[in-house]
Amino acid sequence: MIMKIKLLSLLAVILAGCFTANAADDKWKHDIYVNQNGTGDYTTITDALEGVRAYMEYTVTVHIANGVYKEKIVIPSWLKNVVFEGESADGVVITNDHHANIDKMGTFRTYTVKVDGSDITFRNLTIENNAPQLGQAVALHTEGDRLHFENCRLLGNQDTLFTGGKNARLYFGNCYIEGTTDFIFGPATAFFSKCQIHSKCNSYITAASTPEDVEVGYVFDSCKLTSEPDVTKVYLGRPWRPYAHTVFINCDMGKHILPIGWHNWGKESNEKTSRYGEYGSKGPGAQGERAAWAKNPDSAEVKALLDLNKVFSNTTTWNPLEK
DSSP, rough: OHHHHHHHHHHHHHHHHHHHHHHHHHHOOSSEOOOOOSSSSBBBBBHHHHSSSSSSSSOOOEEEEEEEEEOEEETTTTEEEEEEEEETTTTEEEEOOTTTSTTTOOOOOOOSEEEEEEEEEEEEOOOEEEEOOOSSOOOOEEESSSEEEEEEEESSSOOOEEESSOOOEEEEOOEEEESSSSSSSEESSEEESSSSOOOOOOSSEEEEHHHHHHSSEEEEEOOOOEEOTTTBBBEEOOSSSSEEEEEESEEEETTHHHHHHBBOOTOTTHHHHHHEEEOBBSSSOSSEEEEEEOOOOOHHHHHHHHHHHHHHHHHSSOOOOOO
């Protein structure tokens, strides 16, 4: 009789453990809803990250309702396979206002959104740093690999978009990116397709720091380069590091782009190492004689630069447009 009671007690403990495990599993959802009015699962995007399971193989979609979310968000390295889907690109605004000269913060802590995780997608939303022009102010800081941004708006002034991480791969499709100085910068491999690149003052668009042993840095394909009305002197890029790689292919360039196109950042040695060029440029900004040290790709090289399977093959194969 005593033995029977013990067996029944043990069975009850096991069943209780199973029910507890099932209850814990039930909290992990494939769809999470963020709404500031309290009708979703969470009212902030930061809190919603707690509802995403670490190192999962299935995809979780975080649906974000329209609203202005003043947050400083870090997507940790243990999160992957997450889609952040905004209700609308104009309506979902993630914003903050840190700049480099606040308490000696420095450039790399000013981000509004920092992405350390990999295999992350952002769609239909705005990421903004609306700090006053008192120093560098990053809106989006990426460190993860295989990041996909579709129909997003990146708003800021100096250093709007930092593409961090050697061998990291980023794809931007149909995005709007604005800024003042070096507002697209960093070492990652990034492909920009049909994006609008908007200059807010006379300065530089890109400041790549592509490592010497990385073949592709920035590729702009069929993008439109625009500016504020009073902007008249903008360079396509300058090398933040000596082996910077940036190529514009079939882009429509406004009259604000300087005929020389490229700047050496005050170092003649950069002219021997940087990898700058363009192909099929059109518009008033495509006119004039470019810097003699720029090396434009030929048709075969352009074909390779437009092949995402090749552009993103520096570590493993990845094509963000293939399911």
